[in-house]
Amino acid sequence: MPLSRRQRLAQLLLIQRGHLFPWVPVCLAFGIGLYFMLPEEPGIALIGLAGLVAVTIGGLALRGGALIGPPLWLISLVAAGLVLGAVRAHMMAAPVLGFRYYGPVEGRIIGIDRSASDAVRLTLDRVRLDDVAPARTPDRVRISLHGDQGFTRLEPGRTILATAHLSPPGGPVEPGGFDFQRHAWFQGLGAIGYTRVPVLTLHPAQPGAMRVLSLRLTLASRIRAAMPEETGAFASAILTGDRSALPQPLIESLRQTNLAHLLAISGLHMGLVAGFVFAALRMIGAAIRPVALNWPLRSIAALAALAAATGYLVLSGAAIATERAYVMAAVALLALVVMRRAFSLRALALAALVVLILRPEALLSPGFQMSFAATTALVAVFGLLRGKGRGLPKPVAAVLTVILSSAVAGGATAPVGAAHFNTLSQYGLIANLLSVPLMGVLVMPAGVVALALMPFGLEAIPLWVMGWGLDWILLVAREVAAWPEAVRHVPAPGPAVLPLYAIGGLILVLWQGWLRWLGVLPLVAMIWLWAGAQRPDILIASRGELVGVLGPEGRALSKPRGAGFVASVWLENDGSAADQAIAAALWSGEGRVRHLTGKRAADSVTCTAGEVLVMTHDPPRDLPCAVYSPARLRDMGAVSLIRSEAGLKQQTAREVAGRRLWNTEDIRERPFWPSNDQ
Known part of the structure; x- marks a missing residue:
């Protein structure tokens, strides 16, 4: 006698008994990923509703049996993951510098490392900034040390004074790229910057302060002292x-x-x-x-x-x-x-x-x-x-x-x-x-x-x-x-590639029975999407300081020096091995995309309809072409343009990143839990 659909489904789920626990973190991760994908920061009502769903559906799943229980647990865990992501993000809330700052920076050293440019970096807490209210002062800042240093012994717990440039953590250098603002939020960093003048000591480290970090650095120095330079650095x-x-x-x-x-x-x-x-x-x-x-x-x-x-x-x-x-x-x-x-x-x-x-x-x-x-x-x-x-x-x-x-x-x-x-x-x-x-x-x-x-x-x-x-x-x-x-x-893939890879691999590994081979389908889709990934024809940096145009020989950059980090990320995402100087040699200097730097160039600029004009200063009047100046880019972030039959299709970093805690000041100032006097 053939089995009914319900019986076949029950048989399929019964095969999974004893193998369902590994799916728990998968479902939780799906909910966490859903939180980070939202285009708008969820309010207390949505988070409360998700929490209610997690608890209620989870309670029903306990009595759901082998057939109904697993789907109910899936819904409950996904909702719990969304709540978990939101609560963690709000727990990390701290002031973020809202402007570019230059002046005295005072703080206690709580971390010492090295930047990608090989400069020593200090992470500071107990931060004080000149003419910045304590409520607006970041809890932590990170500064890179350039120029002639060596006047102060860098050790954990020492309070130092530096004259530094600080700015808020930057957003993605292209739409859909790595979001450093989000990364810095979860590290507790409210500002990053650099100094070119000597760092000075205000107060020595207190005895016993930051014992673990001090011990770690002491051991590291002893290891390096006992071995050749590079070997000792590797060992430490x-x-x-x-x-x-x-x-x-x-x-x-x-x-x-x-x-x-x-x-x-x-x-x-x-x-x-x-x-x-x-x-x-x-x-x-x-x-x-x-x-x-x-x-x-x-x-x-x-x-x-x-x-x-x-x-x-x-x-x-x-x-x-x-x-x-x-x-x-x-x-x-x-x-x-x-x-x-x-x-x-x-x-x-x-x-x-x-x-x-x-x-x-x-x-x-x-x-x-x-x-x-x-x-x-x-x-x-x-x-x-x-x-x-x-x-x-x-x-x-x-x-x-x-x-x-x-x-x-x-x-x-x-x-x-x-x-x-x-x-x-x-x-x-x-x-x-x-x-x-x-x-x-x-x-x-x-x-x-x-x-x-x-x-x-x-x-x-x-x-x-x-x-x-x-x-x-x-x-x-x-x-x-x-x-x-x-x-x-290799070029950067689209946003769906890694999720498809994870889903396909997990189905192959975790699912029991012949249906596990359905996991091959997401993997094939991943390869197909990655192979057909389209890079933007035009990229514009968030302050107009660099432009990149994709041509038959690769991406041409508008200048050979400056904005080096942005240039390197663009070229890496293109899958190019060229450096900025090589890419800048491809720039023709004219054409339908123009890049103007300096206030004098902005004051005398002219253009025609159909041109793309990128500027580092705002023009004094309206122009007939598409203008990307600091005033316009301020609310857009980095911009990508893709040519199509209908013209240039625009996408901005802010559109992709959404309005979230880590990139929108008015959301940060909105309390997650309403106070009694509201």
Whole structure:
């Protein structure tokens, strides 16, 4: 007797029983993503309604049974994700500088790192600005140091005074591009800027102030003092998270060979630290007969490894990537304590759930996406291979495991990395095969021993061993990066590409039964959309300081210097390897698109209908052409124009980004929770 539709649906859902928990963070992430996609910041009424839906539907799902329960949970979790994203965004609310400021900046140093231009950067809190009310003063600012410095010792907790240029965090440099305003909002940054005059000390650091950061920088300096310059900078970055001494060419070589993940204290480092401690304690315990026979060595070693991972988290500064890695390691180690399998999709889902609840904004970060893409693929592939290849010799099995894991992780993260950074490392697999095993068997174990012996002043030998391994990795990075066509540049995809990749991959991995192969369809759609991605014909910077016109030879830029960051992002998103000077050589200087700089040019400008005129100063009168001047761009942000039969189709960064907390002042000043006197 054939089954009815309801029976077939029930049978399909029953197959999923025991495999539905990994979908919980997926549904939550969908709701968080929905919050960030909204064109307008949701008000208290919408958030309250979403919260009511989450609670009510969740209550019904508890009694919904195997057939009705899962769809109800999906609705409840999506609504909960939307609420979670909104609440987190409002929790991060802080003043944002509303104008360009030049003058005295006073603040306490709470962070020291290095910018993309290789300048030392200071993050300051307890900020004071001249003639700016405390209620309007950002809680945190970040300034880059240029010019002749060295008059002040830069250390955490020291209150400094600088004469600096500050401005609000900038929006996307093109519509749909990376939104630095949103990124800065969740970092608590209300202004960014630079200084070219010496930084001076107002108050020294208080004794005991910012102990963890001070300890981290002290350890980093001791590590660098014991090793050659670049090797020491690399070692301090992976052991303490301090990247302030890393030279930009070194970082670039690691990026071009897909080895930059070795710099971030993430899953690899946390896993190696915890794994080394776990394995070492089990080996030591196994060598002591009474301990081996009477003590629960596995649980003790797992708890000790968790303590080591916790210390590593605190020491390294607890960045988002490190927090994510710590949660995953903690889940795996606690699973070992209770005699469960450490690595499973359920454990991975629990780690993702914890990260999303603590930091919903992590969903948008490349680190989160690449980390969970790699780990999900590894768990799925090695789960399929469990129990196979037992007859292989151990050395052969170990080599094959390294090759397979590098290939799987690299293949899973390649689309994410290409979408965010517009590059594909052609020889990344080779570089990783030559470097990652040494990282696991030599570099990180020696680093752990060095940190353990450092209080006794005995770190020299393990640091020498560690340095030998790091020298090899740096050699591999430089040599492979020098190979012909080591890096392939790819154009930026549309906004639907990465969601389609995630949906397709998750269906393939998480769904049970033959319907999982439907996950191939989103992946095919992703490839089709990416291959047909259209770049804007004309790009205009947010203050009119740069124009880019796409031609048959690539994008022509209106000037060879200035607005360098904007130029580099445009060219990267085009999938071009050219630099700004090369792109500027393509600019004809005339045509239907013109770029005028300076007030004198603005005062005497003329144009005809059909022209596009971009200016750095406002014209004194109305003109018959399409004019993009500071007055017009102020409310538009960066602009893209695409040619069509109907003319030029305009899109602005503000249209795409919407009116959100992080980019609209009147929304920031609107209270999320109404006060009693309203």
